[in-house]
Amino acid sequence: MNPDRTLPRDWFPGRVPENVTVDPEAYLETTYSFQLFHSAAADALHIGRGSSVYLGVMFDLGEHARVNIGNFVLMNGARIICDREITIGDYSLISWNVVLMDTPRLPTDAGRRRLALEHAARQSPRRAGTEVAASPIRIEANVWIGFDCCVLPGVTIGEGSVIGARSVVMENVPPYAVAVGNPARVIRQLEPPEPDQYASTL
């Protein structure tokens, strides 16, 4: 990041918001990712050392949202819909068109939803309501989430797990599991690594 919070070779003429911290050794491709960034939290977003956030990742963050991206995380074209808290652990891989949502944004009750939509139509610029209770999402370390997956509010995905492409994860996934399908189910367990297999000394 440049001193004026622009990004080197950014195609979009934007700046990184003040409440975002990007490790000097992380890569953030474009400030277009902040087009829907509305968080006013002090530590709204952290991108850790060695992590890459490529084109197409969208941080759709509500006023109180906090997102923490660990170290050596690879993200490519994910939609982060967050009104409360989403954490992504070290070494996790998030593929194209993945949706991580900690909130449905609008009330499930149709009557209350109508009021929220009438309120949204009076906003300039337009924004759908964010008054719904959100439940944090926790992606632990070394998780791999395949193309087009959706992770729904309140879900924790355990360390080392793999989520197959196009899965919809609505329940917690234990560590070192392979979960696939819509809704996602665990189909097998993976061998946890020996401690000395964590060889990274970077």
Added chain:
Amino acid sequence: MSRTTSESGSGWSHGPLPANVRIGANTLITADYAFKRFRSKLSPALLMGANCTMDGVHFAIGEGGRVSIGDFCYFTNAVLLCELELRIGNYVVIGWNTTIADTDFHPLVPAERIADAIACSPLGQGRPRPEVAKKPVVIEDDVWIGPNATILKGARIGAGAWIEAGSLVTRDVPPRSRVLGNPAQVIGQVP
């Protein structure tokens, strides 16, 4: 503070609306690509109520396609693929990257699919395409559709239904039911 028109004054952020599009007061349409694939020759081809927000929506409407959308709808980056008819009620919410299609796009029968592939090719100039199955999609009032969902031809989604993220809807959804999965199944009622 209400804003009754877009910066262009037309309701669309990128210029005047096509002549066969009618929208109500305080409805906003964004994105330069909104009408890139809008080819309908009907009039009106797109009829939309008041107070809607169409943020980054693709109106990919074929020559004989007709879309109606009620009041207070809020769509984010939805793709509407219409060759026949999409009928969407009031207070409908559609999440990011959701696709709604009222057509199969190509024929099912293998021989006809070959004819279609040729007709669609750069060498198919003027050759008529075979008939393709189409059925209207109807989405009633107060339906919520999550991100990454797909709604296919002939589906009627009943009032107040809740379509979870990533669902593939191929059949009718009863009013006030909650559906999930591929293919989408009813997993409960909206509380």
